[in-house]
Amino acid sequence: MKLYTYWRSTTSYRLRIALNLKGIDYESAPVNLVAGAQREAGYAAVNPGLGVPALELEDGRVLTQSMAILDWLEEVQPEPALLPRDPVDRAHVRAAAFGIATDIHPVNNLRVIGRLKAMGHGPDETTAWMNHWMSEGFTAFQSLIRPDTPFCFGETPGLADLCLVPQLYNAHRWGTDLDPFARLTEIEARCLALPAFQAARPEAQPDAQPGATT
Known part of the structure; x- marks a missing residue:
């Protein structure tokens, strides 16, 4: 998987933690937000929201919005759990x-x-x-x-x-x-x-x- 990220992005940071906790390997693809790389056509095609993170799955599909991606992670890799059962x-x-x-x-x-x-x-x-x-x-x-x-x-x-x-x-x-x-x-x-x-x-x-x- 490929994670489109920016080093100081707090939303990217929270997703990096989750991937690490769950032991999921990923390739880091930096997007320089300060330089405006998120507005370039190539990245806009990946994430029309022009933000990070975006997670490209192994089959090429792309997930966006950190909280939605975290929900997906919890569903496909439930351990260790990020949410209680009750x-x-x-x-x-x-x-x-x-x-x-x-x-x-x-x-x-x-x-x-x-x-x-x-x-x-x-x-x-x-x-x-x-x-x-x-x-x-x-x-x-x-x-x-x-x-x-x-x-x-x-x-x-x-x-x-x-x-x-x-x-x-x-x-x-x-x-x-x-x-x-x-x-x-x-x-x-x-x-x-x-x-x-x-x-x-x-x-x-x-x-x-x-x-x-x-």
């Missing part, structure tokens, strides 16, 4: 995960920040924008997860952890005040100690750009 528990995990995937990430992604800058907002304003929505989202997320488990909802990382760690990467990058979120940073440290998370980290990717500021 339907109510599954809904709770999904609610927390989607709090990051649909509430925080969409208003903080590259295209939104680019649009804010095009409307005349400077770097300080766009950074404040991102930090505001991350703080709001983390507050909700922290109240939704379990308070008494090593990871968000259990003894092993699941869907919520896969969404949390990449978003915290952005939070560190942009200077979000994480003092109120000790529970989240403790989970992050446990996750990043695992090989599947380590291999998925942005700086470990083939297209990583040391010292990049954008």
